[in-house]
Amino acid sequence: MKRLIVISLLGIFTLLAAACSGGGPQGARPDSSGNLTILQEDSEGGNMKFSPNSIVLTVGQRVRLVLENKGQKNHEFMIGRAVVYNPAGEPDGFKEDFFGPMADQVKAQTGMGAMLVMDGKVMQGMDMSGGNTAGMDHPGWMVMNNTGSGQTVIEFTVPESAVGEWEMGCFQDKGSHYDDGMRGKVIVVKP
Numbered sequence: 001m002k003r004l005i006v007i008s009l010l011g012i013f014t015l016l017a018a019a020c021s022g023g024g025p026q027g028a029r030p031d032s033s034g035n036l037t038i039l040q041e042d043s044e045g046g047n048m049k050f051s052p053n054s055i056v057l058t059v060g061q062r063v064r065l066v067l068e069n070k071g072q073k074n075h076e077f078m079i080g081r082a083v084v085y086n087p088a089g090e091p092d093g094f095k096e097d098f099f100g101p102m103a104d105q106v107k108a109q110t111g112m113g114a115m116l117v118m119d120g121k122v123m124q125g126m127d128m129s130g131g132n133t134a135g136m137d138h139p140g141w142m143v144m145n146n147t148g149s150g151q152t153v154i155e156f157t158v159p160e161s162a163v164g165e166w167e168m169g170c171f172q173d174k175g176s177h178y179d180d181g182m183r184g185k186v187i188v189v190k191p
């Protein structure tokens with residue numbers, strides 16, 4: 001009798017687990033040509049966000065992330081994990097950088113007024129900072145998408161080493177964008 005109960009319970013747990021997993025992680029996926037548009041939005045009152053704020057990428061997929069700044073402010077786009085905090089206690093980028101290790105295979109088309117920045121150095125695009133990169137000198141690889149930049153495209157093939165959960169974030173204005181909701185999930189799955 002006891003054994004029967006244990007077996008029944010196991011069965012119920014298995015069913016529950018299957019129901020919860022619901023066919024893989026939730027999030028927006030690139031279309032059949034690999035394009036996935038991510039809007040950077042803000043509004044009066046500090047409502048900052050990425051739309052969508054959860055994306056799912058698949059290993060081996062050729063992906064084109066199309067960033068559009070729809071807001072009034074300048075916004076960054078970084079992917080990584082383990083947020084680092086500066087001495088002032090402000091979120092200041094990620095300890096582990098998603099793009100850094102594959103920087104040689106990442107192609108970016110920066111829109112007018114957008115920049116590709118690596119460890120605070122402008123690598124591509126027009127330097128609109130006037131040499132003053134303070135505020136966007138986070139560790140790692142990022143796109144600085146100034147307001148009105150149009151589209152910036154990040155193109156890459158998703159590597160096997162990226163499998164797992166990552167975070168996207170904007171750390172502008174002393175990390176306040178991140179704190180105000182400008183962050184999201186990036187999940188990399190096996191095909």
Ligand SMILES: [Cu+2]
Pocket residue numbers: 048074075076170171172177178182
């Ligand atoms: Cu922002």
